[in-house]
Amino acid sequence: MWLVGRVILAVLGAVVIVSPAQAETRWTLVKTYPHDPKAFTEGLLWADGGLYESTGLNGASEIRQVRLKDGKVIRRVAIEPQYFGEGIVNWGDRLVSLTWRHRQGFVWNRRDFKRLGEFRYEGEGWALTQDGTSIIMSDGTAGLRFLDPDTLQEKRRITVTWNGRPVERLNELEYVKGEVLANIWYEKRIARINPQSGAVIDWIDLSPLAAQVPNSDPDAVLNGIAYDAAKDRLFVTGKFWPKLFEIKLQR
Numbered sequence: 001m002w003l004v005g006r007v008i009l010a011v012l013g014a015v016v017i018v019s020p021a022q023a024e025t026r027w028t029l030v031k032t033y034p035h036d037p038k039a040f041t042e043g044l045l046w047a048d049g050g051l052y053e054s055t056g057l058n059g060a061s062e063i064r065q066v067r068l069k070d071g072k073v074i075r076r077v078a079i080e081p082q083y084f085g086e087g088i089v090n091w092g093d094r095l096v097s098l099t100w101r102h103r104q105g106f107v108w109n110r111r112d113f114k115r116l117g118e119f120r121y122e123g124e125g126w127a128l129t130q131d132g133t134s135i136i137m138s139d140g141t142a143g144l145r146f147l148d149p150d151t152l153q154e155k156r157r158i159t160v161t162w163n164g165r166p167v168e169r170l171n172e173l174e175y176v177k178g179e180v181l182a183n184i185w186y187e188k189r190i191a192r193i194n195p196q197s198g199a200v201i202d203w204i205d206l207s208p209l210a211a212q213v214p215n216s217d218p219d220a221v222l223n224g225i226a227y228d229a230a231k232d233r234l235f236v237t238g239k240f241w242p243k244l245f246e247i248k249l250q251r
Contacts, residue, residue, distance in 0.1 A: 024189075024202060024203045024204065024205045025192060025202045025203065025204045025249055025250070025251065026249075026250040027204060027206075027247045027248060027249050027250060028247065028248045028250065029209070029245060029246075029247055030233070030246040030247060030248050031245075031246040032243050032244070032245055032246075033068055033069065033070075033071060033235075033243065033244045033245075033246070034070055034071035034242065034243065034244070035071045035237050035241055035242055035243050035244040036066075036071055036073065036242075037240055037241065037242040038240070039053065039055050039064075039239075039240070040055050040056045040057045040060065040219075040239045040240060041053060041054075041055060041056075041172075041223050041224040041237055041238060041239050041240075041241070042054045042055060042056040042061075042085055042086045042087055042088075042126075042127070042172070042223065042224075042239075043086065043087035043088035043089070043097070043098075043127060043128065043172060043224070044172065044174075044224035044225060044226040044235065044237065045088060045089060045090055045129075045174070045226050046226040046227060046228040046229075046233075046235065047090040047110070049230075050065055051065070051066045051067070051068050051226060051235070052064065052065055052066070052088060052090070052095065052110075053065075053066050053088075053224070054085050054086065054087060054088040054097055055085060056084050056085045056086060056100070056239075057084060057085075058081055058082065058083070058084050059081040061078070061079040061081075061083055061084060061085030061099075062076050062077065062078050062079065062085065063076065063077050063079070063085070063088060063095060063097060063108060063113055064076045065113075068244075071244065075113060076113070077108070077113040077115075079097075079099070079106070082102070083099040083100075083102055083104065084099055084100040084101065084102075085097065085098075085099060085100075086098040086099055086100050086125045086126055086127065087125070087126060087127030087128040087137075087138070087172060087173070088128060089128035089129055089130050089135055090110060090130070091130060091135060091149045093109065093110050093111065094107055094108060094109065094110055094116065095107070095108040095109075095110045095113075096108075096128060096135060096152065097128075098121075098125030098126065098127070098128060098137070099125055100124055100125060100126070101124055103120055103121055103122065103123070103124075103125070104118065104120065104125075105118065105119045105120070105121060105125060105152065106118055106119075107119070107152075119152040121137075121152075121154075123139045123140075123141075124139045124140050125137070125139065126138040126139055126140050126170070126171055126172075127170075127171055127172045127173045127182075127183075128173065129173035129174050129175045129180065130149065130175060131175045131180075131195065132175075133149075134146040134147060134148070134149065134155060135147040135148075135149050135152070136173060136175065136180060136195070137173075138170040138171060138172075138173055138182065139170075140168075140169060140170070140171070140185070141166075141168060141169075141170070142159050142160050142161070142166035142167050142168050142170065143157050143158070143159055143160070143170075144157060144158050144160060144170065144173075144180065144193070144195075144198070145157045146158075158195070158196075158197070158198035159198050160182070160191065160193055160198045160199075160200060161198055161199055161200065162191075162199075162200040167184065167191060167200060168184075169184050169185035169186065169187075170182045170183075170184065170185075170191075171183040171184065171185045171223055172223045172224055172225055173225070174225035174226060174227050174234075175195075175227070176227045176234065178195075179192050179193060179194065179195065179201065180192075180193040180195050181193070181204070181225050181227075183222055183223050183224070183225065185221065185223075186221055187221075187222070188205065188206055188207040188210045188222050189203045189204060189205050189206065189207075190203070190204040190206060190222075190225065190236070191203060191204075192204065204249065206222055206236060206247075209222075209236065209245050209247075210222055210238070212243065213238065213241045213242060213243055215240055215241075217240060219239055219240070220238060220239050220240040220241065221238055221239055222236070222237075222238045223237075223238050223239050224236060224237040224238060224239075224244075233246055234246065234247050234248065234249065235247075
């Protein structure tokens with residue numbers, strides 16, 4: 001979602017831009033950390049005390065392990081330059097990653113980033129998360145696919161809606177306390193989604209954070225959600241953002 005994104009953005013006036021009618025979920029800023037401003041963030045996750053990130057763009061796509069306190073990349077593996085890397089998720093001792101339009105996914109050893117296998121899927125690949133039972137995938141539409149974590153084959157899917165209307169451009173995902181949080185491409189809000197019905201429960205407006213990282217690049221959008229369940233910490237960032245934020249939701 002890069003060069004084509006610049007074209008799509010010009011016609012998004014025809015797309016429904018969500019305007020929540022109910023009170024949006026309140027949040028507070030807990031802490032700010034450094035983040036690689038050259039990282040075109042596609043996926044973000046926290047697993048076993050470590051932060052992992054996937055980046056996009058052909059020739060610059062990587063899987064990374066990142067040190068939270070200073071944003072330093074402590075382990076990385078490049079994805080072949082013909083691929084535009086997308087989201088990642090952890091499952092046991094593995095990482096699963098997507099590519100944008102090649103319908104090609106990869107499985108990695110989380111310890112040393114050695115590639116263990118590949119898999120195929122229909123349509124585009126955008127983002128991944130997991131709920132302990134299924135791997136959940138977004139593809140740029142209003143749909144979320146639930147995959148078998150062993151076979152990586154689709155088991156079911158839901159359509160995400162707000163007031164009965166589909167919410168398109170679902171991007172980076174994170175499973176938090178029984179809900180799926182989703183970035184909406186080119187939006188400064190995160191949707192809180194019921195994973196059974198697909199209904200959006202509420203919205204998290206992060207425009208104040210986006211205002212702290214002004215960038216003239218139209219692709220430098222909010223994208224990247226990671227949750228540390230052990231310490232109840234929620235992290236968010238964006239493409240080419242020099243900062244990663246820890247926030248606390250007020251539910």
